[in-house]
Amino acid sequence: MGLLDYFRSSQPKGSANVAKERLQILVAHDRAARDRPSYLPKLQQEIIDVIRKYVDVDMNAVSVNYEQEDAHEVLELNIVLPEAAQQRFAP
């Protein structure tokens, strides 16, 4: 299954006719050294900060999911952008 298919299938049903700006960010980490602390939680905030350079992000519209199993960890950020999102032109 291709990536586009995966993301399309993960969209909420019934929203087909509503044009919403959405950003979904996934960070998957396969760790060789499990004894080190994970840096994904810190990375999460920094990635949101980067996105905020480009679009307005309401923190209430950000949902975070974090899964960990053995040496795999996946961080998922789902951001619904405001309909009248003002796109910023950062460097």
Added chain:
Amino acid sequence: MGLLDYFRSSQPKGSANVAKERLQILVAHDRAARDRPSYLPKLQQEIIDVIRKYVDVDMNAVSVNYEQEDAHEVLELNIVLPEAAQQRFAP
């Protein structure tokens, strides 16, 4: 299918016994306004810069895939981290 399953199934075969540090980052964007320029290419470099605060990233070990179809765009970054990757402790 859960996210962990998806990422596990997307791993290259035959590497089960080799513990490699890998980071995979996906950014999916559903755009309501297609007339605006995409900011994903710029976001890409900024996300790599953020990751570099935490681990050494060899730019030769970064592969980038970008897919676009209608109002959907997906940016994929695959980063193989060096085995002796020195984890940095950024703020």
